[in-house]
Amino acid sequence: MTRNVIRSLLPWLDVVAIAAWGVLLLNYWLSEKLFLLIHPNYIGLTVAAGVLLLIVSGLKGLLLLRSSRSRQTFAPMQHMTLFPPGFGSLLMLAVAIAGLLITPRAFASQTALDRGVTDTITLTRVKPQSFRASTRTEDKTMIDWIRTLQVYPEPDAYTGQKVKVQGFVVYPPKLSEQYLLLTRFVITCCAADAYPVSLPVKLTTGDRKSYLPDSWLEIEGQMLTETLDGKRQLTIQAKTLKTIPEPKNPYNY
Amino acid sequence: MTQLNSAFTLFFSLLVEAIPFLLLGVLFSGLLQFFVDERRLLAILPKNPLLGAFAGSCIGFLFPVCECGNVPVARRMLMQGAPISVAIGFLLAAPTINPIVIWATWTAFRDQPEIVFLRVGFSLAIATIIGFIFSAQADLRPFLQSGVASALTLKQSQPSDLNQSPLLQSGTYFLGQSAKPLITDPSELQAAMMASVSKPKSFRLRLLLENTVQEMRELGGVLILGSAIAALVQVFVPRDIILSLGQSPVTSILAMMLLAGVVSICSTVDSFFALSFASTFTSGSLVAFLVFGPMIDLKGVGLMLSIFKPRAIFYLFALAAQLTFALTLFLNLYIS
Structure with missing residues (x-):
């Protein structure tokens, strides 16, 4: 008896599991958490997939309703090649619910250290498409600076230029208290291939203890060349440090 | 706690990125039935194992899906009696040999176009060779999961069933209480769809829907497990350790192959991932990443378990790994 009930409910489990994924994808999009997970280029794809999943689940539900109204029992057998009946749907449903409950968080300093933020060679995947020397240097974002450095790595070339960038604080283990990254x-x-880029910041007053790791800062100052850990590096000489809230879209592209 | 949260974010980012491709793949392989007559396609493919393997590798062009989507197609090919060489060639090469992936690789490596050609060339070569090797096995059933194997047995016992509707065969599916047959096994559904071309549109759409639901459920479950493992390994094994393995011609290749297997990133986007290593790693190791990753990775192995027994997957893995290693090492030592 109970087995029959379970069997008749299994098709509905599919409907619910697929719908849950549709809801999850659309929920990530509407709450703008999608920015934390994937590159904006793929947002359209994710939204379309969310809508499609809801359509598939709705159609399947409609069919099930119709067949139950006409007293037609559904085929009782499930031929799973890999999982016991209902396992796949149950897993999908459980993960979708977990996704709805737990908020993904942007990566922080621990991950940055794990992923080699302290390596001095910072590289970007996308090569600079255009290069304008006349850009106001204080308009450059962090990744603009890194790309510029990639094209012409000599730090002296940038000494004295004004800089205004945003990012979060990482304590580099090899540098003194006067520096932060x-x-x-x-x-x-997607977040699976996130990699950190960073610029060292030289504090003029005090030490880095007043700026906790993972706190977001907007730093204004001037570029200078420092020899850090045996390597000549472009460094920001900070004039003002302003604490800012974590941006909605914490990644650069 | 931070680690756990990172793992969670990674896990969901992999899923959110992969689910649309999975859905695309499942819908595509289902829709394919409306446009491509697979049996006719399989019939015109060369019977010679070597040519068959090569042809199988090339027909990826007809199926623009990445590695999440090629497994159901390969499974259906096998169940419809395609030679193993064709199916293996397709399984290994299709994620790479398709227009979207080649275009993405070209975008990423515009400065090093040789990477694009080497990726395509090596993938074709390796897939063809492995397909050819597998064709030496006369009876495939010990390699296959029972569902696929029994379909094959059926095929062998009824060798000339091309003109007979699979809907009329006994013992493969179940009749509901209405007159309409209702089938619950995905692969049988797909086989039945082949014969449904003359059926009314509503019936075909219903089969497509059933097929989509079944495959999403099964492949979605596997994808979740694979992504979970990939996320855990990525968070709890620092990338530095994986990367510090390699600057030399040999270890860089091994490190990138390991990374490819662990990260399980979809072949449509993996070239951007590889690009970040472009200046620190040898060209050979980048090509190894791009060739080996789409063939064998944690996520893909999970999906392949729906076709093959672990032993066959191990053979596939060993052959693909050795061939990739040998070809890219040659590249590192003698060409670049």
């Missing part, structure tokens, strides 16, 4: 994550497709 202002860091952004860059993603090309």
